[in-house]
Structures are given as structure tokens and as C-alpha cells.
Amino acid sequence: MSVPVLILVTRPLDDESEGSTDARPAPFSQADPALPHLSVLDLGATRGDGVFETVMVAEGAAPAIDAHLDRFAASAKLLDLPEPNREVWRAAFDAAVAAHPPVELLAVKLVLTRGIEGQDAPTGWILAQPGRDFSRERVEGVRVVTLDRGYRHDVAATSPWLLQGAKTLSYAVNTAAIREAKRRGAHDVIFTSSDGFVLEAPTASVLLREGDRFTTPSAELGILPGTTQRRAFALLEELGYETGSVRLRSSELGRADALWLVSSIRRAVPVVELDGVAKAVDRELTARLNEYLGEH
Ligand code: PLP
Known part of the structure; x- marks a missing residue:
């Protein structure tokens, strides 16, 4: 087992304080992941109050790092955290990648929490470790059930305090939904809104194919704008397909010619069964997508 690389981001925010920059401690430093670093009083640990990103690094390259840093800042803003x-x-991310022994696939997690209650000093760190191998799922696909997330499609506009669309550290609901899928004999979930629109998976975006048109649910529905989905669309457009972000009724999922779950580490995994009904799989296009997503 390889040892993860830990970087403590000691100056995670824009620091406009006066004084000599030479006298200040380095903005980040590598630390021993086997030693304790996080306080039991940290609001990230006690309340899941913080944001994160998981970035794929394949053969040393991170094609989506800028999109992840954009989303990291957008999530922080939604939580009223100061801007990272x-x-x-970026420099701490590069240092984490450089410090890790070369591996085919590295998963690099960036975390920013609200810090210790009352101290007004966010906590930041980066952890780099080998990414989980999804090569089997990419070929064999996953069985998926739809589950109601319980919010309307316009929740982000009506109730921004529910933080839909922010990548927060509170993934207890997401993992509970995956356990529910397993109880129902499936592997994964596609969430729907309480008023019947397709949203996203607990840790992935949804991609649909209808003929020569590929769509994904719009980020306006209070879901994460996926960095992998965006890269997948770049390839599909290069191949001459039409793409679009849309509002889809859950009934349209059943009508789709093919469905995929896409995310940074897993890339594109085909849905082979939806709510107990078999779905066709385009193996050639899935392989092409996965090849592209490993490189771009
Ligand atoms: N939606 C949710 C809820 C996620 O957690 C993720 C990734 O973890 C995604 C979508 C896909 O995002 P990305 O493609 O940037 O990994």
C-alpha cells in the first residue's frame, strides 16, 4: 500500500495583512499523514461544514484542475466561506502531485473547512492517493434506481440555505442513498426532484443519449456542474453530436437510448439497468469516452 501525500494548506485564503511577506510562514507544507493534524473541534469534522473537490490526475496530468478550482471557489461562496x-x-496541488510516487491514477482531494468554532480561521489540506480502479464498472456497467431527493427542481433559487449545488463535506445523505440502492439490489442512484425532474447521482453527473443528441440535467436544478460531463461533451461535440444541458422529466430517462454516470475518478460508467429495466449499452462509445477522459 502506498502512503498518501498530505499537504497542510496553512494560508488557504487571500491574506491582505500588512507586513513583510518574508516573515510569514509558508502558505503550505507537506506533513506526515500518519500523525494527527485535525482538531476534534474542527467544524468540518463535527458538522461537515466545509467544501471539497476530488481531482483526477492521470499519468501526472490534471486536465480539469482549473474547473475544479472554479467549483471549489463557487462552493465556498455558497457556504459564505472566504474565497480560497x-x-x-494550485501550487499546493502541484506539490502534492509532485511528491507522490508515479501511479496511473491519482485522486487528489482538496478540503476547506470553517475551522475551529469561534476562531474564524478556516482549515485547509490536500490529500493525494491512488484512485479507486473502476475499470470493471466501465465495462460491465451499473444497475441504478431512481430515488426522490425530496426537493423541488427550483430549490437552489427558493432555498439557497439548503446549499444544493455546493460540494460540501456533508455527504451522509449521498452515501445513505447508495446504501438504499444496494438494499434494492442496485449499485447506484439517480436522484429526481420531488416534482419529477432528473437531477444527478450521489457522486456523479448523469448523461443521456437520444439518437445523435446527448444531454445532461442543467446545473440550475440545484446540482453540481460536473467537470467530467463538460469534458465528455467536448469529445461528443468533436465527434459531431449535439449536446445540451436541459430539464428532463424522469419519464425521459426510460426513453433514453443509453445512460451513463460520469465523474472524475470513475470517468464514464454505463447504466445497464434502470429501476429493474435493462438499458442498452453502447460499448464502443463508452470505451472512446473513457479513453478521452483519461487524457483530456
Ligand atoms: N454530482 C455530485 C453530487 C458529485 O459528488 C460529483 C463528483 O463527485 C459529480 C456530480 C461529478 O463531478 P465531477 O465530474 O466534477 O467529478
Whole structure:
């Protein structure tokens, strides 16, 4: 087992304080992941109050790092956290990748929490470790059930305090939904809104094919704008297909010619069964998508 690389981001925010920059401690430093670093009082641990990103690094390259840093800042803003210092996080990310022994696939997690209650000092760190191998799922696909997330499609506009569309550390609901899928004999979930629109999977975006048109649910539905979905669309457009972000009724999922779950580490996994009904799989296109997503 390889040892993860831990970088503590000691100056995670834009620091406009006066004084000599030379006297200040480095904005980040590598630390021993086997030693304790996080306080039991940290609001990230006690309340899941913080944001994160998981970035894929394949053969040393991170094609979506800018999109992840954009989403990291957008999530922080939704939580009223101060803006992360982009240059510091980018340099700390590069340092984490450089410090890890070369592997085919590295999963690099960036975390920013609200810090210790009352101290007004967010906590930041980066952890780099080998990514889970999804090669079997990419070929064999996954069985998926639809589950109602319980919010209307316009929740992001009506109730922004519910933080839909932010990548927060509170993934207890997401993992509970996956356990529910397993109880129902499936592997994964596609969430729907309480008023019947297709949303996203607990840790992935949804991609649909109808003929020569590929669509994904619009980020306006209070879901995460997926970085992998965006890269997948770039390839599909290159191949001459039409793409679009849309509002889809859950009944349209059944009508789709093919469905995929896409995310940074898993890339594109075909849905082979939806709510107990078999779905066709385009193996050639799935392989092409996965090849592209490993490189771009
Ligand atoms: N939606 C949710 C809820 C997620 O957690 C993720 C990734 O973890 C995604 C979508 C896909 O995002 P990305 O393609 O940027 O990994």
C-alpha cells in the first residue's frame, strides 16, 4: 500500500495583512499523514461544514484542475466561506502531485473547512492517493434506481440555505442513498426532484443519449456542474453530436437510448439497468469516452 501525500494548506485564503511577506510562514507544507493534524473541534469534522473537490490526475496530468478550482471557489461562496487563495491551492496541488510516487491514477482531494468554532480561521489540506480502479464498472456497467431527493427542481433559487449545488463535506445523505440502492439490489442512484425532474447521482453527473443528441440535467436544478460531463461533451461535440444541458422529466430517462454516470475518478460508467429495466449499452462509445477522459 502506498502512503498518501498530505499537504497542510496553512494560508488557504487571500491574506491582505500588512507586513513583510518574508516573515510569514509558508502558505503550505507537506506533513506526515500518519500523525494527527485535525482538531476534534474542527467544524468540518463535527458538522461537515466545509467544501471539497476530488481531482483526477492521470499519468501526472490534471486536465480539469482549473474547473475544479472554479467549483471549489463557487462552493465556498455558497457556504459564505472566504474565497480560497487560488494561487496557493494550485501550487499546493502541484506539490502534492509532485511528491507522490508515479501511479496511473491519482485522486487528489482538496478540503476547506470553517475551522475551529469561534476562531474564524478556516482549515485547509490536500490529500493525494491512488484512485479507486473502476475499470470493471466501465465495462460491465451499473444497475441504478431512481430515488426522490425530496426537493423541488427550483430549490437552489427558493432555498439557497439548503446549499444544493455546493460540494460540501456533508455527504451522509449521498452515501445513505447508495446504501438504499444496494438494499434494492442496485449499485447506484439517480436522484429526481420531488416534482419529477432528473437531477444527478450521489457522486456523479448523469448523461443521456437520444439518437445523435446527448444531454445532461442543467446545473440550475440545484446540482453540481460536473467537470467530467463538460469534458465528455467536448469529445461528443468533436465527434459531431449535439449536446445540451436541459430539464428532463424522469419519464425521459426510460426513453433514453443509453445512460451513463460520469465523474472524475470513475470517468464514464454505463447504466445497464434502470429501476429493474435493462438499458442498452453502447460499448464502443463508452470505451472512446473513457479513453478521452483519461487524457483530456
Ligand atoms: N454530482 C455530485 C453530487 C458529485 O459528488 C460529483 C463528483 O463527485 C459529480 C456530480 C461529478 O463531478 P465531477 O465530474 O466534477 O467529478
